[in-house]
Amino acid sequence: MGILRRNLYNILHESLEQRDPWAGGRYLISLVWDAHGYIWHGYEVQGIEHLPDSGRCLLIYYHGAIPIDIYYLVARTIIVKGRLIHCVGDRFLEKVPGWGHILEAFDITAGTVSSCIKTLSEDHILSISPGGVREAQFSDNYQLLWGNRTGYAKVALGANAPIVPVFTENIREAFRVVSWPQRLWVMLYEKLRFPCAPVYGGFPVKLRTHLGEPIIPRPGESPEELAERIQEGLAGLIRDNQRLPGRILRALLGRVYEAPRQN
Structure with a gap:
């Protein structure tokens, strides 16, 4: 409690000095959200030591129907590491009523390759889900739906940033998507670029986020080659x-x- 009180005092002091006017509120929200994760999901993080205490890092994660695991990870990182994970979110979030201040406070932006490189070049932690809303709505049994996207690899190469794959156990059991009639939902998404398939759940399942070993870009590596290594790394986390x-x-x-895992 003493550490939390001291951290809160320092962050509120920073907010009052206007170095980061959102810092105090962000920390308080993180405490509430972290408590919610612990109580409702028994939330844990394994491999948080792979997040640097300073310097740049790119997180690549699997997108659940609702990415509450990333909310929990952001909160835990703020509390434990004192660092904000800057997030790339879908453009439709900007249209959701009441979300403007949240997006601003937690620096959630649509992001372009150049803006993401800039964020990492300023030694921040940045998170991207290559599958995005498509993966959230249509992933079947933890299938990665990245297509031929390589923008995230271009970002990592452009900023020369280590990549940490991120996966949360049971995230698709916490919230499920109504898959029928899937053709209709796919058609609506392709036309509107908005998640139309209904989501249900909020089940208090066990959630455990795994952060894998950092993947380091290699000299002369192409975006396609790095993208393949990143996808293999995240698929391995899911498989394991x-x-x-x-x-x-x-x-x-x-x-x-x-239960013991069978090989």
């Missing part, structure tokens, strides 16, 4: 840490008992 197919009941039981 997620029981497939995902089951809500099993994920709920994970709060009190974790």
